[in-house]
Amino acid sequence: MGKITNEENNWIKVNKWLKRNLTWVYFTIAIVFILFPNTDYSPFIDKWNNILQKIGFVGLTSGVFASVLKSIQFTGLFQEELTKIISGTEFLNNRKDLPDLWKKISKSIYAQKFPEISDLLEDRILTTYFPMDRNHYNEDLIVSIVIHDINDDFIINYTQTIEYNAILDNEKNESYIVYTDTIKDEQKVTEKNELLSFKVDGIEIDKEKCRTVKEEEGKIKYIHRVPISGKKKFKVFLKVKNTYSLKGENVKLLRFNTITKNVDVTVSYNKDIDVSFFNVGVVNDFEPIHTDMLNTLSRRHRDDLILPRQGFGLSFNKR
Template identity: 25%
Template sequence: MLSKLYSNRSFQSSLPWVMLLLGTGLLFLGYFSDFTNEKVQELTKKLGETILIGGVFAVILKSMQYTGIFKESIASVIYEPKFLENRKDLNFIWEKMSIVLFRNKFPKISDKLLHDVKEMYFPTQEVIYYENAEHELKINIIDFDKKIIKITTSSTLDVICENKSTKTFYEHGHSLDCKDYKLLKFKIDGNDVVKPEVYTKNVGGIEYQMTKAKLTGKDKYRIKVVVERIVNLNEDDIYTFNATKIFNKLKVQIHFDNGLSFDFYSLGTLKYFNNSKNHDHFIEYTYDDLIYRKQGYFIKIKI
């Protein structure tokens, strides 16, 4: 009964004024009425003072609430990152806010849309990302008539970790269907990786041979990997790069022999690569933004 009464909006709004009137009445009664018992008179005065002070305080809080000051103070605490870190319902809050942002325009696919955005673009499970990556491709003709070429790819990038105590790894690999493949260099901070871990894994029904090295004790590493492939363009004329982590900035430089040409395409990126340099037998593309997982570029090579 009491909880129902207190939750009533009319009662909540009138309570500060009731306290003011009651406190003033008790003070008036305590000071201007004759009591046969002095202790009762003193108690009436004290009780009136207490209720009056409480009423004044309640009126001030109510006015602050109406002017938005109290609401803004509460909101600043609620949405403070330190407060949010302790919440267990962040996914629920994010989903509700996202629905409001796009106004629930597509209710039939909203669940799938929110799931894909969270899994693809929010690195909730990641502890690293890649930065300042450079891919230098040297494409040379081995046999013009048979359309056989050699592609030497030098990849450099910075691995940015969450903090110095992050324990992670860097890995690269190639499809087992690619027979003429050589790993020429694998360096971390300028030092050769002596005994990398080598294993195979299946991705989308394709078997890959992976080479992996552990990273621990630093918040940034410089990686360099150089690989060589012999390719028959009659069998495979597409060179593809798919990001496995988030990249911040990527530069692609291509050196190629006379008699070769190619078409460069963005692969799922939110923007297009910029063709920043173009000379004889050399071309450069840059992407000065974020590249998310499963995005990148591909090149169609022609001889």
């Protein structure tokens, strides 16, 4: 590209000045057209002087007003009201393109910084962290884990209970509670996940009827899917007994599949076992509580949300 000359640079400055002061330029020209024909310096006859005055009045009443209106519309008087309309709930609810609208908004935030990954980032946020197919979130979730023993072959046995409130979407009147167990598809591996109880509002669910089985990548998945509908809040209770070997990996991960608010975790174990807690993906860490209790590990998560694929982990060792 060639170097900008002084004349071009001056023209750019003048152009920017005109844009910034367009209202006053209109106003000044209109006043000149109104006043100049009445002076002794006007070389025009009365007919043309009257025409110039009319042009001035028209410019003053239309051009200046339109210019002023355009300039204040987005910088002052009407900005707040327009913002209320555009971002209001009713306006958004009537839109049928909210995912596309989200992408357009997000592009204005980060696409200029990361154009190469912006599409992947948008899809990940919508499908994983704000899943559109989920019509509820979980609240006041309590996880209790009782470790019964770790034997000499490093096989762990424990019982886990999870209870929480499922809060249904205000607009949608139905959703699904989903619980998934995964075990390795190998005969020689000691592994067992037994769903002892699955209750919704105190009513035991028929586990056989709500369960589907999938095999993928050397693992068997037992997916339990229960529909909920008709009211705002549902009480969910799960109790599972797990047995598996710690020789390959001495950790347990619990990652949530639904947006979750308020979580309490309690782990009980005997004196010959060491248990460590670690956070998985959360922005604000779980806080230790009840630290003076022997053979018990307690953590609490408040004032934040846990998004899908986030949660916590435990590692185990024998003393």
